[in-house]
Amino acid sequence: MSSSLSESQKDLIERIGVYHEQQGMQPLMGRILGLLLILDDAEATFEDIIEHLNVSKSAVSTALNVMQIQNKVAYRTKPGERKRYFYLNMGNWENDIEKELEEIARVGVFVQEALALRSNRKPDFNNYLKNLCQFTEFFKRQIPKLFKEFQKSKS
Amino acid sequence: MSSSLSESQKDLIERIGVYHEQQGMQPLMGRILGLLLILDDAEATFEDIIEHLNVSKSAVSTALNVMQIQNKVAYRTKPGERKRYFYLNMGNWENDIEKELEEIARVGVFVQEALALRSNRKPDFNNYLKNLCQFTEFFKRQIPKLFKEFQKSKS
DNA sequence: TTGTTTGTTCACCAAAAAATGAACCAAATA
DNA sequence: TATTTGGTTCATTTTTTGGTGAACAAACAA
DSSP: OOOOOOHHHHHHHHHHHHHHHHTTOOHHHHHHHHHHHHSTTSEEEHHHHHHHHTOOHHHHHHHHHHHHHTTSEEEEEOTTOOOEEEEEOGGGHHHHHHHHHHHHHTHHHHHHHHHHHOOSSOHHHHHHHHHHHHHHHHHHHHHHHHHHHHHHHHO | OOOOOOHHHHHHHHHHHHHHHHTTOOHHHHHHHHHHHHSTTSEEEHHHHHHHHTOOHHHHHHHHHHHHHTTSEEEEEOTTOOOEEEEEOGGGHHHHHHHHHHHHHTHHHHHHHHHHHOOSSOHHHHHHHHHHHHHHHHHHHHHHHHHHHHHHHHO
């Protein structure tokens, strides 16, 4: 396997794993992301992953397949070798973050639907909900601007 | 119990439940949120919740206690009655959303840590990570502005 | 052809999460 | 004092999740 990991590296991988777990990702997927982020080569074979993370082939296979479908990782091969070298698909963190932000804003849709079904027995409550909807709509509009502003701030 | 729910109301409650479940909340908690959002009175007793959602007393008790600690719901009482009327604590959705946004930005911290441990064997990859860090920092700074801008946009 | 390497599939298992039901308690009422 | 009401606690059960290992498949090598 490629070089062994230091304690601080292992620790960080675990913490990255827990973070992603809390964000709704499967435990192993989170740790694979961590591993690929920490490895100096920024890539790992199937076997590397198994050995570094102490998990079974099948678990890695399943996790990697899901992660490939989700465009989180990809792999390349090297001439003469059959092994796959998996690496983080860093091409679109902007897209990932954008999706997460949109997911947060999705409450607004539900509140909207709720409002449509509500009588006006509780006008204050309804107004409160309307305000929340307005915010989520405002927020959704701001998302693309956010990325543009960031690009601008860099130049 | 208070009036019975229509099919579309029940359906919306379930969908709100699933949404919150996916955001990491316990299933029952999500449905309670949905119920309190849909009920015309915007409040429900312990018993109402049990009957509308078809769950046990103990499950409701546990869920409500957690939700009160998390400041998601509160209850009031009515003179002469011992029942508690639970309602959504709508005082701070801004705060909730703010916290969720900060949680998203937390990846940046991990990436920062990863960078500190990485050699510069893969400068492109490292630069990519640096860029991501810069974005999360930028993003964190924008969060308070977002709410201010929203307030401004309303006046 | 036979064997080896690399990865997949699937039936099974262990641990964790969530819900239940019964016993319990505290406050109000008769 | 005994009873009812409203809610809590906890041991137990059910459901879901994540992972394992063995059998299998595909690709290449001898």
